[in-house]
Amino acid sequence: MRSTALIAGAGALPRLLIEAAPEMLVCQLEGGAALSASEVLRFRIERLVPFFDALAERGITRVCMAGAMQRPRLEPELFDARTAALVPRLVGAMQAGDDATLRAVIGLFEEFDFEVIGADAICPDLVPGAGVLCGMPGPEDERDALRAAEIVAALGAVDVGQGAVVARGLCLAVEALPGTDAMLDFVAEHRALVGALLAAPKAGVFFKAPKPGQDRRIDLPALGPRTVAKAAAAGLAGIVFEAGGVLLLDRDQTVQAAEAAGIFLWGHNR
Structure with missing residues (x-):
């Protein structure tokens, strides 16, 4: 699991996955509740592409998203140029509903060559x-x-x-x-x-x-x-x-x- 990153939201699920695979890189949106992990890489949506770069630099090839995530308040002045180019896609997906938003997020990770896996790939008994x-x-x-x-x-x-x-x-x-x-x-x-x-x-x-x-x-x-x-x-x-x-x-x-x-x-x- 060293090549796996957990994008952790709220609730019990991230904790269970961290316990099952403590060697994963734990990532979290800024402002989230503290997690019991040796290292937590925090990121912002406004700098999503630099976050992808940071994952690749750490050798991450697989990503698991788990836990409830609130839509953050975006700060337009914090966008870098590459992430700003993705905004129309993300906003359009958000307006279409939760499923469309999730599909758009998965698509972005896959475009940057990350495999998106489910929680059951880490802990099948769940x-x-x-x-x-x-x-x-x-x-x-x-x-x-x-x-x-x-x-x-x-x-x-x-x-x-x-x-x-x-x-x-x-x-x-x-x-x-x-x-x-x-x-x-x-x-x-x-x-x-x-x-x-x-x-x-x-x-x-x-x-x-x-x-x-x-x-x-x-x-x-x-x-x-x-x-x-x-x-x-x-x-x-x-x-x-x-x-x-x-x-x-x-x-x-x-x-x-x-x-x-x-x-x-x-x-x-x-």
Whole structure:
């Protein structure tokens, strides 16, 4: 991994990758939270091409982007001439949505001869395959999972979200810009309003999957112990995720939390 650079954002994923491959060069946008790495190469978007030069000088040939990244405020006076020439492409991609932005960023790295890899290339165990990790989903859960998968596919096709909550065939919430936590909090807050319809103290699934056609080297959806806690608070029976398409962070802790909460975790082939 000495020839690999990690472009680290926020969240647990960069930490897990650094633990798995501490010899990687860790890079981060200026202003990001401190990372526990022996060396962190900080950079600015306004000087993106000099950053590419610095990576090449260090012998970097592969790049992995992991963690949530906020769009930085750009300072026009800091642009160098070569990076300034890329601005129209980047701005156009940003206006087209997150997927277009990510594709544009990947394209730039590849144009400068860097191979872009996914987090699973560094730590394959982060992406579970098909199978039930804990609990026991039933036929009703299977139907809810299939319905939620249809909804998520429709959302993803228009670049909206990667998750949905369905109970007894009813869509209780979909993931949008506020994210997974906000969606599950909404379900928890309104659970009493739909309880009579569900006729069960615990019912429904949270389904998570990549968007159709998404480049899986970057921005894969992720689940972790916090997701389990939110799903349990929302009164759901389980969490279903697309097998091979979702990062499971802190796997042991996540499974233990699900077992303790009495909900299932299921890698599903849709």
